[in-house]
Amino acid sequence: MFALADVNAFYASCEKVFRPDLRGKPVAVLSNNDGCVIARSAEAKRLGIKMGMPWFQLRQMQLPEKLHIFSSNYELYASMSNRVMSHLEELAPRVEQYSIDEMFLDIRGIDNCIDFEDFGRQLREHVKNGTGLTIGVGMGISKTLAKSAQWGSKEWPQFHGVLALSPGNRQRTAKLLSLQPVGEVWGVGNRLTKKLHAMGITTALQLAQSSPAFIRRNFSVVLERTVRELNGEPCISLEETPPPKQQIVCSRSFGERITTYDALRQAICQYAERAAEKLRGERQYCRHIAVFVKTSPFAVNETYYGNVASEKLMNPTRDTRDIIAAAVKSLDRIWLDGYRYAKAGVMLNDFTPTGVSQLNLFDEILPRAHSEQLMKALDSINHSGLGKVWFAGRGIAPEWQMKREMLSPAYTTRWSEIPVAAIR
């Protein structure tokens, strides 16, 4: 038996925890660069604020009530996420963190001492008391059913955020699935929904009742698993230890369009530096470095340009200097004059756990001297909180830096930004 715990309107709720004056008020959080809406409080949803709505459109809308808007504050959300996860772990020993605001819990056997839904209410209360955030809990015999239950717990207020689909109660499961649109099923996105609709499959129950062989023939093994999971046959297990990453991406839209090579090279250097830092954090080495650049796909009066180039290294590396060099070399192959670039990024692939390539034992190219020590020194300075050092290629305070004009304080991670309670 799995439980899925998910924080309601996570980013918007984090903003509200430290702003009691916003209780009952509509709140929305914007994506990086203050681009579009990525989280809404219940009140904002009721106002009709849609996910993905661009901010420049939203700000022109006539709303019956003031909407409180925030830039993304990932420092705050990551810290609040850690608090939620550790509270959940206190009540359930085997867990898998699935996303920044979701946790799968192994709750096998828990019904020997407590009713599943009573346990769900305990989880809810514990997290609420410790963090100020409200979670929804769904339970089922497979991860997909737990997800469906969690969807139901939000859909009908009478469940008060906790819904269990016990294996014994098949009718309850069928009832819920008959009410769940197929597009709300975990693993069924936009494209699959369209194709399923065309075949007359519109509810989760109809999908569950399709033959797995038929689904595999017409779709793929992935959707076949979903069908089996909906029928209470678990195909996706709990992953307590996350598998090592296979890819690291660092990309960003620019606060304002980039038109010069020098500015774009600075951006690429900055992303390469950050990607290399993440790579060392994963204790990995990489052999493949790719760079992409693109203009805005929304600009109707400009011709679109997007391209990608990559470098394959003889020896795996995690030295920032190697990664910057490969990234700039790639950029030089795809840079074109005369475009207004909106976004760029650096991607690392082909990871190995050590820096020595066995195929190149007789190579003349020797690794850089003291590379490990230098990178270690760099990372420890940058993690010390005392200040930062960086490579000059990245430039200083560039004008294309991403926009965050409505950023809230880092209430939980910076002493200088800790909330102050005034006593009268």
Next chain:
DNA sequence: TCTGGGGTCCTAGGACCC
């Protein structure tokens, strides 16, 4: 003027091997 970022998995097709 202005539309996010970071991941995973699967499949098909081509290159290449013996």
Next chain:
DNA sequence: TCTGGGGTCCTAGGACCC
């Protein structure tokens, strides 16, 4: 008339998730 079989690896593209 008629030109094999079986495999691996890599890449690109498409789908999904939050």
